[in-house]
Each structure stands twice: as structure tokens, then as C-alpha cells.
Amino acid sequence: MSQTNTAERPELLVVAPLMPFLMEALCREYTIHDRIHVSDPAAFGGVAPRIRGVVANGEAKVPRELIAQLPALEVISVFGVGYDGVDVAAAHERGVPVTNTPEVLNDDVADLAIGLMIAVARRIPQADRFVRANEWPNGPIALSRKVTGGRLGVVGMGRIGQAIAHRAAAFNMEIAYTARSPRPNLNYTYYPDAASLAAVVDFLIVITPGGAGTRGMIDARVLKALGPDGYLINVARGSVVDQPALIDALRNGVIAGAGLDVFVNEPNVPEELRAMLNVVLTPHIGSGTKQTREAMGQLTFDNLRAHFSGKPLLTPVDA
Numbered sequence: 001m002s003q004t005n006t007a008e009r010p011e012l013l014v015v016a017p018l019m020p021f022l023m024e025a026l027c028r029e030y031t032i033h034d035r036i037h038v039s040d041p042a043a044f045g046g047v048a049p050r051i052r053g054v055v056a057n058g059e060a061k062v063p064r065e066l067i068a069q070l071p072a073l074e075v076i077s078v079f080g081v082g083y084d085g086v087d088v089a090a091a092h093e094r095g096v097p098v099t100n101t102p103e104v105l106n107d108d109v110a111d112l113a114i115g116l117m118i119a120v121a122r123r124i125p126q127a128d129r130f131v132r133a134n135e136w137p138n139g140p141i142a143l144s145r146k147v148t149g150g151r152l153g154v155v156g157m158g159r160i161g162q163a164i165a166h167r168a169a170a171f172n173m174e175i176a177y178t179a180r181s182p183r184p185n186l187n188y189t190y191y192p193d194a195a196s197l198a199a200v201v202d203f204l205i206v207i208t209p210g211g212a213g214t215r216g217m218i219d220a221r222v223l224k225a226l227g228p229d230g231y232l233i234n235v236a237r238g239s240v241v242d243q244p245a246l247i248d249a250l251r252n253g254v255i256a257g258a259g260l261d262v263f264v265n266e267p268n269v270p271e272e273l274r275a276m277l278n279v280v281l282t283p284h285i286g287s288g289t290k291q292t293r294e295a296m297g298q299l300t301f302d303n304l305r306a307h308f309s310g311k312p313l314l315t316p317v318d319a
């Protein structure tokens, strides 16, 4: 679907479903072609030479082939902090900057990570179902796992990882982390890899970027190291966890449970996971509050406006 073309307005290709308030704001300033490359490839061929900007979200794909079809492309603005779906190298080769929405979502994603950790350990969804099914009069529900004072491992101690650690400190947790390099300014114990970290914690929260660098990083070996009393929380990307290995580990008691906001082939979640009682599953809602999505939309918009008015980008992704 394309809005009416007005000559002076830059033309943008939107490659993902966007929140209505962002779409409305974009339509006021730009000529928008909403996913026309998928819905009407013939019409896309006609407008492609005029497309000056691409708007994506954290899950959208902007591959090298698409970038190559847009000779007038000047900027790619991603609604989300993760941009693993965008071929940043291909964009930068063309001199096309990519922007994302860091910082504004740290609190929400950290809140959800802590929420999932407590939900899976204290079995809140199961307890809710127990009450609704009126099982309570038949006797008490089984005991659960204490969170406060537990040992937490954070895989990826960046902006969100630090927001998670800050919250965990209020739960008197012992905090350790892994990343490719230690952060000397942080007072948490560093481990060089996920397996050695998993071996010394009760809860392992994964919050790295997705993409080739982290694919399958949480594998059978890491899960074995986490052990039968350990819980995995993934709020990063589905690709960071070897999902079949996770299903095996959950099924065979290799780990105690998992809280998962992200999956390999979203929005499709394997039936095995959906049937398990020792998991808490959420549909990629890490940043999904009205307040934060509006802040992300504003930053996505402001980056585009900065670009098209010749000002420095607010949050460009590093080359």
C-alpha cells in the first residue's frame, strides 16, 4: 500500500508492521510505501529508485539484496535496539548509516527479565492456574524456588545487562557475567564464557545481541553446566539459544526451567515448549509497554528527521 506521492517529500520503504502512532507521524512527513516489496513486487520495481529511507523493526529483515535494489537509499532507521536483521555491513559499504533505539527500552527489558526469573522460579503462572482451576481446596500447591540471595549470571553485560544487574542487586543476588571482554568499571565477577558462568549460578539471564556472533551460544554444554537446579532466562534473541538442545534439557531435567521471551522462528513456538510446565513463555514483549514503544517510535522518527534535515543522527549504529 502506498500513500499519495508528493514530489518534495522523501519516499520511505517500511519493511515491518509499525505502531500506528509511528506510522501516522511518518505519513505526515514522508511518502510511505508500506511493505510494498512483499505485497506488490511489480509496483515496488517502479518506486524502488526513489526510496531514500528504510524503516524497520528489531525483527525485520533488510538484507544485502534489498539494499542493492535501492540506489537512492540514504538511511535505515530501526525501531528497536537489536538490528541483527539488517545487513549493516552492506549498508555501510554503500555509505548508508543505520540507526536504532538504544537506552529508552533498558528498563522495560530488564523488568521483564526479572519478572520472568521470578515467574518461573516461584511458578506464578502455575499458581494462577491452580487457583483458577479451584484446586486449592484440595490442598496446597507444591513449594517453589527462592530468588532473593540466589546467584545470577548475566550473559551480555551491556546497557540492558547492567539494568538487570542493578535490579538483581536489590534482591541481594550474587552477580557474575560474561561478555567478549570484561568491564573493569563494574564490580561483578567476570567469566570468559557462558559455560564457566553457567556452572556457578542458579539463574542465567541471556541479553546479548543476536546475529552470527552469538548464534547457538547457549548450547547443550552450557545447559549441562547450569544444571538440574538452574534456570535459563532468554530476553535476547531466539537465535542465541540452541532451541532443540534447550527443549531436550527441559524435557530431561538437565535444567530446572526456563523463562523465554524470544524464540528461533517467531511467532511460531514449538509445541514441545508450549506443552511444558517448567517454562514461562512470553511473545517477545521485552520493550512492550505503551510508554517505551512511544519513546522508541519517537527516536526512530527523530533519527529520520535529523537525517533529512542535515543534522547529525542521534543514535547511529557503529560501523
Ligand code: NAP
Residues within 6 Å of the ligand: 081, 082, 083, 102, 103, 105, 109, 155, 156, 157, 158, 159, 160, 161, 178, 179, 180, 181, 182, 207, 208, 209, 210, 213, 214, 235, 236, 237, 261, 262, 284, 285, 286, 287, 288
Ligand atoms: P549492548 O549495550 O550492545 O550490550 C550487548 C552486550 O552483549 C555487551 O555486554 C557485549 O559485550 C555482549 N556481547 C556482544 N556479543 C557477544 C558475544 N559474541 N559473546 C558474548 N557477549 C557478547 O546491547 P543492549 O542495548 O543491552 O541490547 C542487547 C540485546 O538485547 C539487543 O541486541 C537485542 O537483541 C536484545 N533485546 C531484546 C528485547 C526483547 O524484546 N526481548 C528488547 C531489546 C533488546 P562485548 O562487546 O564485550 O562482548
